[in-house]
Amino acid sequence: MPFSSPFPPLDIPKVDLLSYIFPPSSTPSDTPIWIDAKNPQHSLSPRQLLQWTKRLGYGLDGLGIKRGDAVVIFTPNHIFVPVVYFGVVGTGRVFSGLNPNYTASEAAHQLQNTEAKVVLVHPSLVGTAIKAAKQINFPRNRLYLFSDHRNNAVHGIKDWRSLTGSFEQGERYTWHRMNEKEAETTLATLNYSSGTTGRPKGVAISHYNIVANIEQTIFMRFLHKKTRRQERWLGFLPLYHAYAQLYTIVMAVKLHIPVYLMKEFHFEDFLRAIQAYKITNLQVAPPILVMLNKRPETTKYDLTSVTDVLCGAAPLSSELQNKVAGRFNLQINQGWGMTETVCGAHHVPGGTKDDSGSVGQLFPNCECKLLDDNGNEVAPGQPGEMYIRGPQVCMGYWKNKKATKEALSPDGWLRTGDVAIVRDGWFWIVDRKKELIKVNGLQVAPAELEAVLLEFNQIADAAVVGITINGEEWPRAYIHLEDCAKGRIKESDIQNYMQTKVAKHKQLVGGISFIDEVPKLPSGKIVRKMLKEWSKRDALALEENYRAKL
Known part of the structure; x- marks a missing residue:
């Protein structure tokens, strides 16, 4: 029998993402949420975000960009990335992000695969973007410079603000509020899964997928926490990636948690920001913990404000987890997810002290089964390939029926490719099956x-x-x-x-x-x-x- 979540099911709203964040009766806050870690005076509040979101929606309408069309960003992190995320997704378009380290041919593949209609490119990446556009005959007048300040035209490419509506036009703009069926079936994001073979595949994520995963994650994060204190986060994970999008963009504004955004990761800048802004919570991948454990620079900075660390995206040994937790007197909990589940499906519940290396328990509304190579469920305590079913599981792979059929069963089971074991409802990841x-x-x-x-x-x-x-x-x-x-x-x-x-x-x-x-x-x-x-x-x-x- 498949494993079911030990937690009662959540009543997950079936609404579009922008209405979920800004319900009709709500008043957006003026408190800064996204703050430039280099210049904390440079920030955006939820009210400012919504104003810019509506201005961008107005501008995309004027440009003839239809609902369902893709808008792609090609940029390092900065505080206006959340504006484009919500301005694209919230107005019925499709958001996709390019890895800033991509070559022209890699960028061209994703632009072509998404059928992008507009590309917002950071000035430092214009050369690569122009080469990529030329490879696929993408019109240069649909490239726009995109950073956190106004830019003069480069090679005839204008600043993205030139396509947005005025403040007054933005104030008058209203977005389409989706019904339940639309929320479940309308494409919101195309994040690209790296995979182990072949070119990256676009993972089709709906509005409902994102809302479901936010609700599930919030439930798990605070499950056994006695109080909810004011948190401060450091946003160094790349915003083109699903992990950062869920936490740094969507969850931050949902929970009103300030995030200090780093444009790029440098270890000593990371340490300096923790000390300067008294960061309380970190979302990391294992390489960060390796650096905290091994690098001598850590002794130069006060990191005592950090109390909780969530580690995901790759396997983490219990030995490394416990070394770092002991050295810095903090709690490190793991979670498991993949791009195909928006971000997560397992999480060690907040307030739980775990030192076993477990990725935790199943999210509410979620099921899991472990199968052997013959498709049979494995014996208790034995490793098996993990299959997941839940409201956060993606709609499939974009324009790739073969890959969708291989990964998703007709009744909604996602083949993850990860090998796991389970004991008493707690899961441990052994490795990737293909690896x-x-x-x-x-x-x-x-x-x-x-x-x-x-x-x-x-x-x-x-x-x-x-x-x-x-x-x-x-x-x-x-x-x-x-x-x-x-x-x-x-x-x-x-x-x-x-x-x-x-x-x-x-x-x-x-x-x-x-x-x-x-x-x-x-x-x-x-x-x-x-x-x-x-x-x-x-x-x-x-x-x-x-x-x-x-």
């Missing part, structure tokens, strides 16, 4: 080996991937050493260490390669596709050496 390494028929989880490697003091970061040598697959590690260890720590030191830590079939028989940096997405996920390319390259050179050892 598991098969050693003599036994499964080896890269995340497990990465966690063990990070326990080695001189290792700053590590990634593990399978490598096939003479037809057999083995674990191979790509390791970034601490600066003080470079030239001193040898492969044999790490191999000897691993022999004391893991079983024989988990040893790094595929070898170790020392690298300058583990490749990661801004979300914190390791770029497994690049690791696989490296391992294929390295396999050719290693095969002869391996034969000699047999």
Whole structure:
């Protein structure tokens, strides 16, 4: 039998996102919510957000952008990104964000796939945007400069404010308030899932999906909290990504929590902002905790204001979780989600102290089942691929019926690709199914080996991937050493260490390669596709050496 949430179902409003945030009877607050971390005098309140949202809606109408058309941003973080998010989604259009690190060809793929009608591009990325537009014959007059201040035209590209309505026109603008059916079926966002193979796929998320996930997440965050104190957040996660959109954009304004926005992540700026603004809560990915655990700069700053950390987006070992929690005297709780669930489906309930590495319990209104390779439910306590069903599960993949059919069953079950175990209603993620390494028929989880490697003091970061040598697959590690260890720590030191830590079939028989940096997405996920390319390259050179050892 599938697992059901242990919590009573929520009554989730079936409304459009803008009406959910700004109900007809509400009065928007003048208190700043989105604050520039570099210049805290530069901010936006909910009232200002709504004014700009309506001005943008008016301007898009005037430009002939229809409901259902996509508007794409190509920008680092800044305080006006929430304006475009709500101005696009709230007026019935579709929001999509490009990774600021994309090449022209990568950007062109997403622009073409979304069928974008307007692109708002940061001045620092204009060159890439022009190249991408040229590749797909996208009209240059639909490119607009987009930053948190007015820009002079560059290469004939005007500032985005030139397309917005006036203040008076915005005041008169009204958006279409959706009925229940429209809220469930109207596309709101297309966030692109990185996947492990092929090009990123657009995940189709409805208004109701977002509202449902906000309601579920709020319930879980405060479930066992005795009081709700005033929180302060630091917005450093990239706003083109689902994780940041849910928290930094939507939940922040829903809960009236101020967020200090960082335009880009630099570790010492991150520490400095925590100290300066007395940040109380952080939403992070595991690489941030690795840095907090390993980097010496942390000792220079007062981080005692932070009491709660939510970690998601990638696997986190209980060892690292507890090291950082103990060192900084704070609670680190995990959650699990994916772009296909808006953001989340599991969460350690707020107010619960968990040090086991669990990703928590199922959200309300949610179901889960764990299946083996034959599609049968696994025995209690055994690992299985996780399937999720709930109101936050996406509508499918944009313009990709094949991928939708592979991931979503007709009765609404989402195949996640993650392997989990469950005990007494609590879930632990083992690894991605596609990333598991098969050693003599036994499964080896890269995340497990990465966690063990990070326990080695001189290792700053590590990634593990399978490598096939003479037809057999083995674990191979790509390791970034601490600066003080470079030239001193040898492969044999790490191999000897691993022999004391893991079983024989988990040893790094595929070898170790020392690298300058583990490749990661801004979300914190390791770029497994690049690791696989490296391992294929390295396999050719290693095969002869391996034969000699047999």
